[in-house]
Amino acid sequence: MGDGFSLHERLAADTAPVAELTLCSLRLMKDARFPWAILIPRRADIREIHQMTQADQRQLLAEITKVSAAIERDWRADKMNVAALGNMVPQLHIHVIARFEGDAAWPGPVWGAGSTEFYGEQALAETIARLNAALRAA
Amino acid sequence: MGDGFSLHERLAADTAPVAELTLCSLRLMKDARFPWAILIPRRADIREIHQMTQADQRQLLAEITKVSAAIERDWRADKMNVAALGNMVPQLHIHVIARFEGDAAWPGPVWGAGSTEFYGEQALAETIARLNAALRAA
Numbered sequence: 001m002g003d004g005f006s007l008h009e010r011l012a013a014d015t016a017p018v019a020e021l022t023l024c025s026l027r028l029m030k031d032a033r034f035p036w037a038i039l040i041p042r043r044a045d046i047r048e049i050h051q052m053t054q055a056d057q058r059q060l061l062a063e064i065t066k067v068s069a070a071i072e073r074d075w076r077a078d079k080m081n082v083a084a085l086g087n088m089v090p091q092l093h094i095h096v097i098a099r100f101e102g103d104a105a106w107p108g109p110v111w112g113a114g115s116t117e118f119y120g121e122q123a124l125a126e127t128i129a130r131l132n133a134a135l136r137a138a
Numbered sequence: 139m140g141d142g143f144s145l146h147e148r149l150a151a152d153t154a155p156v157a158e159l160t161l162c163s164l165r166l167m168k169d170a171r172f173p174w175a176i177l178i179p180r181r182a183d184i185r186e187i188h189q190m191t192q193a194d195q196r197q198l199l200a201e202i203t204k205v206s207a208a209i210e211r212d213w214r215a216d217k218m219n220v221a222a223l224g225n226m227v228p229q230l231h232i233h234v235i236a237r238f239e240g241d242a243a244w245p246g247p248v249w250g251a252g253s254t255e256f257y258g259e260q261a262l263a264e265t266i267a268r269l270n271a272a273l274r275a276a
Contacts, residue, residue, distance in 0.1 A: 079224060112246045
């Protein structure tokens with residue numbers, strides 16, 4: 001963390017911590033409608049994937065594919081959505097979202113669709129535990 | 139192309155060809171509101187990035203970052219959006235979209251926002267040529 005990285009306050013507010021991976025902080029979006037992970041590389045002042053070193057890009061890719069495959073398998077997702085948008089939050093973060101036919105935004109994108117449904121305290125803890133277990137099994 | 143890949147008909151209809159890269163077909167979305175490239179790995183029966191071999195994943199990443207950096211620079215984009223969604227088209231394809239503060243969907247995502255504005259024939263040809271030139275300069 002010595003290079004000045006600190007989590008953007010908007011990401012800190014909208015997500016809950018799950019695990020610290022080699023490059024990224026893995027967090028869970030606080031929206032119970034979708035199994036929705038966020039990966040944030042712990043690098044300061046990076047807004048685009050192509051601004052990262054090649055080594056960091058490869059590590060990011062490895063973490064994206066590991067998280068995506070783990071969620072797909074454990075939640076039996078119909079489709080994974082993987083996206084780096086960042087129009088609102090100027091800190092690189094990658095969305096990894098399990099989608100299901102007939103979910104609250106299907107087949108459209110999740111961003112801007114309907115209203116957030118917050119987890120209850122126990123459901124949030126259980127979902128974080130489930131995501132960690134899925135990653136360990138990956 | 140010997141492994142049975144053929145471009146999905148929906149992608150063929152919605153996009154115009156730009157260039158054949160090492161792994162991907164690079165195409166332009168026929169929506170004049172956004173500089174919007176699509177990368178389609180020429181691999182059959184792949185729907186998720188994590189289904190690809192590690193070598194293909196790395197090549198895909200290299201092509202994504204090259205295209206993204208070239209568009210960002212040439213169009214002076216405020217933000218690049220990079221996404222693999224594929225809820226509607228069951229063939230892996232990556233969106234690489236230049237975004238501008240105040241564009242037709244800003245700061246929301248482009249998918250499902252408003253109505254497509256088609257290029258005129260000359261503008262389409264000019265945009266394809268510009269994208270190719272930006273890639274050569276990359």
